[in-house]
Amino acid sequence: MKLEVSGxxxxxxxxxxxxxxxxxxxxxxxxxLLGRNGAGKSTSFRSVVGLVPNRSGKVVFEGxxxxxxxxxxxxxxxxxxxxxxxxxxxxxxxxxxxxxxxxEARPGVATWMPERIYALFPNLGEMxxxxxxxxxxxxxxxxxxxxxxxxxxxxxxxDEPSEGLAPKIVEQMxxxxxxxxxxxxxxxxxxxxxxxxxxxxxRAYIIEKGRIRFSGTIGELEANPEIRDAYLxx
Amino acid sequence: MDxxxxxxxxxxxxxxxxxxxxxxxxIIFGVTRIVxxxxxxxxxxxxxxxxTLTDRFAGPLGFWGGLLVASLAVAAVGALMEVVLLRRIYxxxxxxxxxxxxxxxxxxxxxxxxxxxxxDLMGPRAPGFTGAFSLFGRLVPTYDILLILLGPVVLxxxxxxxHRTRWGVLVRAATQDREMVSSLGVxxxxxxxxxxxxxxxxxxxxxxxxIPRTTVTHYMDLSxxxxxxxxxxxxxxxxxxxxxxxxxxxxxxxxxxxxxxPKISMITVFLVMAVVLVVRPWGLFGKPxxxxxxxxxxxxxPWKPMSALERGGxxxxxxxxxxxxxxxGSYALSVGSEILVFVLFAASLHFMMTVGGLASFGHAAYFxxxxxxxxxxxxxxxxxxxxxxxxxxxxxxxxxxxFGWFCVRLSGVYFAMLTLAFAQITWSxxxxxxxxxxxxxxxxxxxxxxxxxxxxxxxxxxxxxVVVGVAVLRMLVFSPFGFGLRAARDSxxxxxxxxxxxxxxxxxxxxxxxxFAGIAGALFAFLKGSVFPETLAIPMSVDGLVMVLLGGIExxxxxxxxxVVYKALAIWLMSQTELSKLVLGGIIVLLVVAFPxxxxxxxxxxxxxxxxxxxxxxxxxxxxxxVEAAQ
Ligand SMILES: Nc1ncnc2c1ncn2[C@@H]1O[C@H](COP(=O)(O)OP(=O)(O)OP(=O)(O)O)[C@@H](O)[C@H]1O
Ligand SMILES: [Mg+2]
Numbered sequence: 001m002k003l004e005v006s007g008x009x010x011x012x013x014x015x016x017x018x019x020x021x022x023x024x025x026x027x028x029x030x031x032x033l034l035g036r037n038g039a040g041k042s043t044s045f046r047s048v049v050g051l052v053p054n055r056s057g058k059v060v061f062e063g064x065x066x067x068x069x070x071x072x073x074x075x076x077x078x079x080x081x082x083x084x085x086x087x088x089x090x091x092x093x094x095x096x097x098x099x100x101x102x103x104e105a106r107p108g109v110a111t112w113m114p115e116r117i118y119a120l121f122p123n124l125g126e127m128x129x130x131x132x133x134x135x136x137x138x139x140x141x142x143x144x145x146x147x148x149x150x151x152x153x154x155x156x157x158x159d160e161p162s163e164g165l166a167p168k169i170v171e172q173m174x175x176x177x178x179x180x181x182x183x184x185x186x187x188x189x190x191x192x193x194x195x196x197x198x199x200x201x202x203r204a205y206i207i208e209k210g211r212i213r214f215s216g217t218i219g220e221l222e223a224n225p226e227i228r229d230a231y232l233x234x
Numbered sequence: 235m236d237x238x239x240x241x242x243x244x245x246x247x248x249x250x251x252x253x254x255x256x257x258x259x260x261i262i263f264g265v266t267r268i269v270x271x272x273x274x275x276x277x278x279x280x281x282x283x284x285x286t287l288t289d290r291f292a293g294p295l296g297f298w299g300g301l302l303v304a305s306l307a308v309a310a311v312g313a314l315m316e317v318v319l320l321r322r323i324y325x326x327x328x329x330x331x332x333x334x335x336x337x338x339x340x341x342x343x344x345x346x347x348x349x350x351x352x353x354d355l356m357g358p359r360a361p362g363f364t365g366a367f368s369l370f371g372r373l374v375p376t377y378d379i380l381l382i383l384l385g386p387v388v389l390x391x392x393x394x395x396x397h398r399t400r401w402g403v404l405v406r407a408a409t410q411d412r413e414m415v416s417s418l419g420v421x422x423x424x425x426x427x428x429x430x431x432x433x434x435x436x437x438x439x440x441x442x443x444x445i446p447r448t449t450v451t452h453y454m455d456l457s458x459x460x461x462x463x464x465x466x467x468x469x470x471x472x473x474x475x476x477x478x479x480x481x482x483x484x485x486x487x488x489x490x491x492x493x494x495x496p497k498i499s500m501i502t503v504f505l506v507m508a509v510v511l512v513v514r515p516w517g518l519f520g521k522p523x524x525x526x527x528x529x530x531x532x533x534x535x536p537w538k539p540m541s542a543l544e545r546g547g548x549x550x551x552x553x554x555x556x557x558x559x560x561x562x563g564s565y566a567l568s569v570g571s572e573i574l575v576f577v578l579f580a581a582s583l584h585f586m587m588t589v590g591g592l593a594s595f596g597h598a599a600y601f602x603x604x605x606x607x608x609x610x611x612x613x614x615x616x617x618x619x620x621x622x623x624x625x626x627x628x629x630x631x632x633x634x635x636x637f638g639w640f641c642v643r644l645s646g647v648y649f650a651m652l653t654l655a656f657a658q659i660t661w662s663x664x665x666x667x668x669x670x671x672x673x674x675x676x677x678x679x680x681x682x683x684x685x686x687x688x689x690x691x692x693x694x695x696x697x698x699x700v701v702v703g704v705a706v707l708r709m710l711v712f713s714p715f716g717f718g719l720r721a722a723r724d725s726x727x728x729x730x731x732x733x734x735x736x737x738x739x740x741x742x743x744x745x746x747x748x749x750f751a752g753i754a755g756a757l758f759a760f761l762k763g764s765v766f767p768e769t770l771a772i773p774m775s776v777d778g779l780v781m782v783l784l785g786g787i788e789x790x791x792x793x794x795x796x797x798v799v800y801k802a803l804a805i806w807l808m809s810q811t812e813l814s815k816l817v818l819g820g821i822i823v824l825l826v827v828a829f830p831x832x833x834x835x836x837x838x839x840x841x842x843x844x845x846x847x848x849x850x851x852x853x854x855x856x857x858x859x860x861v862e863a864a865q
């Protein structure tokens with residue numbers, strides 16, 4: 001297993017948000033974490049990468065328990081995180097954003113250079129000197145993914161990569177994720193519905209009110225519309 | 235015309251050091267979100283260290299090398315402070331961070347005197363830049379020209395550092411979003427330490443470069459830090475370019491202000507700062523979103539009116555205090571009166587800090603204005619004590635109305651810096667306007683009326699005024715005004731939605747607090763029989779803060795207890811040791827480290843460990859969750 005999460009309980013202040021959340025991702029697999037607004041998708045991702053200070057549970061990445069490590073140590077082990085609100089550095093140019101994400105090459109893992117990322121997202125190649133704040137939402141989404149790739153991760157968590165994007169950009173995004181998969185990356189994406197997730201995912205989990213409610217293949221999910229209607233947005 | 239040019243050049247030369255120190259403060263704040271009060275202390279240490287090194291090693295290499303080595307050494311001290319002290323308190327409320335670095339400042343002040351002695355020191359001239367050249371028949375020191383050129387050079391170097399190196403890119407990224415930077419695999423700890431070292435290096439270099447121009451003194455830290463605060467408020471906290479432009483602006487205003495109003499040159503700077511704040515509250519080059527989190531949530535426990543038992547307890551304490559003159563001598567009574575005065579001072583600050591969420595670093599201004607007001611009333615209008623005790627605080631009120639209007643436009647550290655700057659401006663007026671205030675010599679002969687002239691009489695007077703004052707403040711806390719104030723503190727927008735004008739309410743709280751501080755100040759003038767500029771000085775403001783924080787910020791009684799404990803301790807320390815600032819600074823630092831979440835946070839943690847009480851638990855838990863969410 002690439003990533004094994006179990007018994008995750010997370011809190012924001014006094015509020016208990018995640019209840020015994022667990023999921024697994026195999027080597028090279030693309031897994032979707034699905035759920036409605038406020039279901040706990042982002043909190044799950046943030047808990048895995050060490051950004052929720054108040055949490056308990058186990059996060060095993062490549063056989064190592066990383067649940068006590070600070071975020072930068074987790075990132076350096078090759079677990080990349082792309083936040084939902086993009087959080088690009090608005091004052092920094094495209095190139096500088098990439099520089100912040102840059103890490104040493106990691107043996108056995110695809111190494112990313114800015115040129116390879118421009119090949120993946122040609123739009124970015126045309127605006128290398130532009131500050132991140134002066135880019136469209138779609139371009140910013142590409143930038144934030146590229147920035148994480150610059151750390152040469154072996155796995156990435158993508159939080160709602162299709163959110164608020166035009167259909168044409170969504171297609172481009174799906175292609176890019178498939179390319180990343182071909183490069184050998186393991187990927188978890190979070191989405192509110194199946195539309196985008198079913199294009200790229202092998203398996204899916206559904207989270208609702210901080211609990212995992214369903215686990216299975218995309219095919220099983222499509223065969224059970226009542227589950228979809230109960231837990232997902234349309 | 236030529237005279238004006240010379241004056242402008244001299245202003246530009248002063249701007250260089252000011253820019254170095256201010257840019258260092260800005261860079262540190264940008265990444266760590268800490269306003270480093272000790273920045274002035276590092277500036278001073280840079281000057282002292284450079285003095286020692288250049289004194290020992292003569293020649294150009296000795297001089298320039300000495301400046302550089304001195305600055306590097308001080309930067310190392312700064313890095314050490316970051317690792318040992320600041321790393322423990324990055325999560326603490328910003329008020330505590332300011333206070334901790336202030337504690338360091340106090341310690342450095344005593345240490346400097348201990349190491350280099352109390353006398354002013356004259357450094358060597360810079361080799362190769364000892365002369366002056368003639369411009370329109372006037373002499374301009376060549377060293378000034380060097381400094382004038384240095385400012386833009388440093389600005390350029392900093393630009394290159396931040397735009398052309400990986401380190402600089404990481405720093406700029408961390409200035410915007412620290413958490414994201416760490417999720418991308420960057421170890422922030424060392425980024426913070428290196429940023430801090432760079433900032434301190436700039437401050438120390440600013441100090442070291444001053445030694446050929448001015449004497450090295452052990453009070454140069456406070457004078458620079460106030461100017462630096464003014465510079466970053468005008469230029470925008472976190473902006474290096476802003477620091478440069480504002481440093482030039484402030485230095486030129488100082489240079490020409492001397493010509494227009496020789497006695498009170500700070501006034502011109504004040505006026506410009508006021509205009510900038512009204513037009514762009516976040517400074518010329520700052521960004522509105524860079525404004526730090528407000529210091530909301532400093533008190534989270536819902537307020538409860540006193541129970542009958544508590545009322546009885548308070549009455550008993552007051553009664554016992556009233557009986558003190560029957561059992562103690564006159565020294566103890568005068569100490570007692572002084573403590574009472576500070577109880578009222580602390581209670582007034584507490585009122586605006588906890589209920590209003592406005593943590594002032596310059597509350598002494600209103601205390602001092604009250605004292606000077608009383609002194610003016612006696613000296614210039616010949617009124618008796620009773621009238622002066624009423625007229626004096628009016629000056630505090632007027633000051634609070636004027637300054638408060640500007641201050642409440644800001645929040646958090648900006649608010650703290652601005653209140654401090656206003657207090658220091660008031661101080662410099664009292665210090666410089668000798669005709670009216672007597673300057674350093676103060677105003678003497680402010681004696682109480684006959685009935686209050688014995689230690690007993692004055693003690694009872696003070697007790698009466700203070701008990702009534704604290705009671706009124708406490709009633710205000712529970713009045714609709716007090717609730718409105720808390721609403722404004724917790725969420726300005728929400729308060730507006732329910733029809734409370736947040737700014738106006740906070741302004742009113744500022745004025746109330748200033749007036750009560752003025753009453754305490756007027757009493758203080760009669761207690762001492764005199765008034766000096768020290769009543770308005772920074773240490774007085776910080777005394778007030780420490781009292782409030784020490785006692786616990788949650789209840790009015792906290793301020794009272796804090797004032798009694800702290801003032802008694804301070805008076806005792808003064809009588810025991812020459813190094814009272816060192817000890818006091820050390821105590822402040824230790825307190826902040828021991829309670830890194832603030833005393834309230836400490837109590838809250840402690841309360842959480844206990845099972846919640848069945849009745850009061852619900853709303854309390856909600857209040858806590860809300861506050862944490864706000865953070
Ligand atoms: N900083 C926070 N403080 C308190 N509660 C929070 C915080 N962030 C999220 N929550 C709460 O945690 C729950 C889960 O939120 P989360 O952001 O994980 O949901 P999500 O599934 O990512 O939703 P969305 O699809 O809207 O992004 C929600 O009820 C939300 O209100
Ligand atoms: Mg989310």
